[in-house]
Amino acid sequence: MRPPEFKLNNPPEDLISAVKFGPKSNQYMAASSWDGTLRFYDVPANQLRQKFVQDAPLLDCAFMDIVHVVSGSLDNQLRLFDVNTQAESIIGAHEEPIRCVEHAEYVNGILTGSWDNTVKLWDMREKRCVGTFEQNNGKVYSMSVIDEKIVVATSDRKVLIWDLRKMDSYIMKRESSLKYQTRCIRLFPNKEGYVMSSIEGRVAVEYLDHDPEVQRRKFAFKCHRNREQNIEQIYPVNALSFHNVYQTFATGGSDGIVNIWDGFNKKRLCQFHEYDTSISTLNFSSDGSALAIGCSYLDQLPETPATVPHPAIYIRYPTDQETKQK
């Protein structure tokens, strides 16, 4: 009987920017960090299998296939790491730091979103950029890709929806329904909509279909807040991840809390215990059997606390009760 949760050995030394499980696997996981490392873990063995060291902080990573991981970094570079041969190479660059990288299975390419207000598509065999897409003058803060659908959340609270079959222009541009800066956006596994979170402890569930019948189902809710005496502290919701099987999703906030929600029935399914510090990233494995939780302080307070907890990655094997719609 495996424990419901454990802490991964050899975590990154600085802010964990992303944790990602390998495709179709809950065994291998990659983590990128501001310490410049890309780490590759064997989760059940609780072992660090491989570590690539860069000079610049990494802002995101994504699996291309089980042995190839790409990263986007603060020095604007897109890198490819081969876990098997330990090779690393630079594929290309943006004008500004690359905030998000995603593998677009549909075209077998890599998508990168950057603070230079563009998303680029990369052909990884020829190692070149095959398309640059303007994001309406907004820095890319978060991005999600499933099959042909792309949603991009930008710094000016816009959401741009793209279709990989027709990339000459976005197919939809929306104002964020949240009043504050967008922190994270994720498509539903069924691609019918997306959830997004803001720095003001709020999460919106939105649908792509314009039909008023469908649009009526959209909603937003407050979370990741606590009240001490008369002060309500509202925390950014930094991370979202969908459970691909049950279509429920997890949110992680700067309050160190992870919640799992059923967005269709507007219910919270569970809340885990409080972690030492902010949840900076979350990722369900593709079968939903494991949830990786990256905890690291995000410098969100005006003054750095005296002791900043060491970054940590927790792996949790949630029960059906915690993740399944009731």
Place this chain on the structure above:
Amino acid sequence: MGRKKKKASKPWCWYCNREFDDEKILVQHQKAKHFKCHICHKKLYTGPGLSIHCMQVHKETVDKVPNSLPNRSNIEVEIFGMDGIPAEDLRDHERQKNGGKSDSDDDEPVAKKKVEYAMSVPPPMMMPPNMMPPHMLGQYGMGMMQHMPPLPPYPVPMMPHMMPPRPLFPAAMATTSAAAAAAAAHHHHAAAMAQQKPTFPAYSNATISAPPTTNHAGGASSAPPSGPPDAQQHQQRPPAPPAASGTSAAAVTTKIMHPQEDLSLEELRARQPKIQARLAAALASLANPQSRKSPSNNGGPSTSIPTTPPPPSLAGISPTGSNSSSGMANSIVVSAAMSKAQEVSSYHSYRNHSQYK
């Protein structure tokens, strides 16, 4: 305005002082608000019941009744509806209800009273119960205040009778930024809220226990921001709690745990000198050894990194353990040599490397 007539007492909840028309509803309220397991959401019947459930089922101790007033949070007390309330508390409640004398031993912290006072809400005594529509409260109050020196605030107990209808989820209306802004604009609403707020101090513990609701979603998604978002944000992001004069109308100050500047945490962090220094070093090393960029140089120890992890001795990914369907996994070279030793050495190389961090 004469004194309020004595009314037949309504059932009330010992945990949060809220009154109900019907004891059946009270029991439902207690099950939902005070006796619900925070882990599996099972509704229990009493405080001790909840405590035992959490202990046995989840191995967790619950030391307080959820959403209860600070002095009524004892989990050991067995209360079901109106049964089990200590006689003393029953008497107190009765007295407060009829009361009105400023014996005010109610549970309100002083701060909350002050807020009421500041908002010039007329003392509840002056108001005919159940007669004033909420939007009138403020106006009427203002008028009164002109020929009436400010009185010390009266205790809250009478307020439930003059409450405007309350939304289903009080947490939803507690100072959403929009609501607060609107409230500030319409003073009478603010007054109404100020009155309303302290009546339910219990909800101050509610925090995130409120389930997602559509109630405020409408507000959040359909109502367009009533001003430039920036202006609103700055108004709504007090650097320190006391500065938030605008939001204090609702007796609760909100504080967003995010820097005031409208940039992502990552951008702000990237500006820190230590990160800038590292970035400069990274860019310099990118600029110099051009060879790094060539794909043919894959995997070669890069000149820019003083110490690279040891060469491909590794890759101990065993295909047997892989539940991946990707063919790539099988092509992985299995090396039993992948070991702690390598991890350790690469760790040390990292330490060396990161000295200019």
